[in-house]
Every structure is written in structure tokens, then in C-alpha cells.
Amino acid sequence: MEWAHRSGYELDWASSAYEAELGLQYRTHELVLLDFGSPGLDPIRLLRGYRRIGGRATVIAMLPHGHFDSPAVALDAGADDYLVKPFEPEDLGARTRLLFRRPPHDKAPVTIGNLALNPLDCSVSLDGLPVALRSSEYRLLVALMNEPTRVFSRAELATQIYGRPRGVAGNAVDVLIHRLRHKLGGEKIVTVRGVGYRMRPAARACHFTE
Numbered sequence: 001m002e003w004a005h006r007s008g009y010e011l012d013w014a015s016s017a018y019e020a021e022l023g024l025q026y027r028t029h030e031l032v033l034l035d036f037g038s039p040g041l042d043p044i045r046l047l048r049g050y051r052r053i054g055g056r057a058t059v060i061a062m063l064p065h066g067h068f069d070s071p072a073v074a075l076d077a078g079a080d081d082y083l084v085k086p087f088e089p090e091d092l093g094a095r096t097r098l099l100f101r102r103p104p105h106d107k108a109p110v111t112i113g114n115l116a117l118n119p120l121d122c123s124v125s126l127d128g129l130p131v132a133l134r135s136s137e138y139r140l141l142v143a144l145m146n147e148p149t150r151v152f153s154r155a156e157l158a159t160q161i162y163g164r165p166r167g168v169a170g171n172a173v174d175v176l177i178h179r180l181r182h183k184l185g186g187e188k189i190v191t192v193r194g195v196g197y198r199m200r201p202a203a204r205a206c207h208f209t210e
Contacts, residue, residue, distance in 0.1 A: 037064040051078035080136040113202035148199040
């Protein structure tokens with residue numbers, strides 16, 4: 001993890017499932033690297049439990065090669081991104097920088113109906129109440145809200161979220177869309193069958209006069 005030291009990260013190592021659970025429960029982290037191939041570890045249970053108690057750290061799942069359903073399972077459990085082993089340390093560093101990269105601060109807030117997104121502090125609110133999003137969910141919402149009339153293909157959204165369209169599980173974007181719909185309401189994001197996704201326009205009020 002030389003790249004982590006060069007980047008100024010302070011590392012916590014967990015050599016067992018017990019240590020991992022204690023570390024996630026009692027310490028605050030910005031980034032969690034979860035090895036899905038660690039002996040004796042149930043990564044799905046650990047990750048779901050961490051999200052259930054309000055864990056907000058960015059989680060990158062490190063997946064064993066050849067488990068084709070693992071990316072979707074990891075994302076559905078609460079991971080923000082994943083890498084398939086073996087991978088180069090530089091790939092992990094690049095992925096981390098992408099996940100922590102924030103949009104430019106000169107962009108104005110975007111509002112669609114009762115949904116608001118503020119790039120200045122990367123916040124999202126619904127009916128004036130804050131909505132907690134993970135970094136991958138936020139990046140997906142930014143893409144959709146910045147061009148609300150555009151229909152994005154899955155590959156285009158994968159590029160917006162992960163910086164690459166290739167190597168991303170086929171249903172990874174679908175999993176994130178499902179999570180966003182759960183948090184924002186199912187009517188906010190429209191599926192355009194055979195094409196992709198777009199935002200639903202805000203409803204216009206109609207005024208009738210006699």
C-alpha cells in the first residue's frame with residue numbers, strides 16, 4: 001500500500017473478521033478496502049451491517065477473479081466501486097482519486113421539482129430534507145440532473161461514475177439506479193426501454209380560470 005502512504009492516508013489493518021467489525025464500528029474512516037476473498041470473512045454481512053449502522057465511508061470491494069455475479073452483489077450490499085484481483089496498485093490509487101474527486105465549485109445548484117443538488121458542498125435534499133448518498137450514487141445523480149432531458153446509456157453513466165465504461169459489471173449501473181430510486185422515490189428517474197435512463201421533468205402546475 002505504498003500509494004496510500006504517498007497519498008497521505010493513515011492505514012488501519014484488520015487481520016480477522018472480528019477486527020474488521022470492531023474497526024468499522026468504533027473508528028471513523030474515509031475509505032474502506034474490503035477483500036471479498038479473505039478467509040473466514042463474510043463481506044456481504046459485514047458491509048450491510050456497516051451501512052445499517054450509518055457507515056458513510058467510501059467502500060471499494062476487492063473481488064476474486066471469476067466470480068461474475070460478485071460486482072452486482074457487492075454494489076447492492078453497499079460498495080461504491082470494485083476492483084477484480086489481481087490489479088495494479090496504480091489502478092487502486094486512480095480509482096480512489098476518482099471517487100474522492102469533487103465536481104467544480106463554480107457550478108450553480110440544480111433543482112428539479114422538490115429535488116435539489118448543490119455542487120458546492122455535494123449535498124442533496126428532497127422536500128428540503130437532506131438525503132445521504134454515497135459517492136457513486138451522487139456522481140450518478142449529478143450526471144442525470146445536469147442534463148435532465150438527455151437519455152443516458154448504461155455505458156455513458158458508467159463512465160460518469162467510474163471513469164470507464166469497460167470492465168464494469170453489466171448491471172452495476174442498474175443497481176445504483178435502484179438505490180437512488182429507493183432514496184429519492186421511484187418516479188424521479190425514468191427508464192427508457194432499450195436505451196437507458198433520464199430524469200423525469202418537474203410537474204408543471206396548471207391554473208384554470210373561468
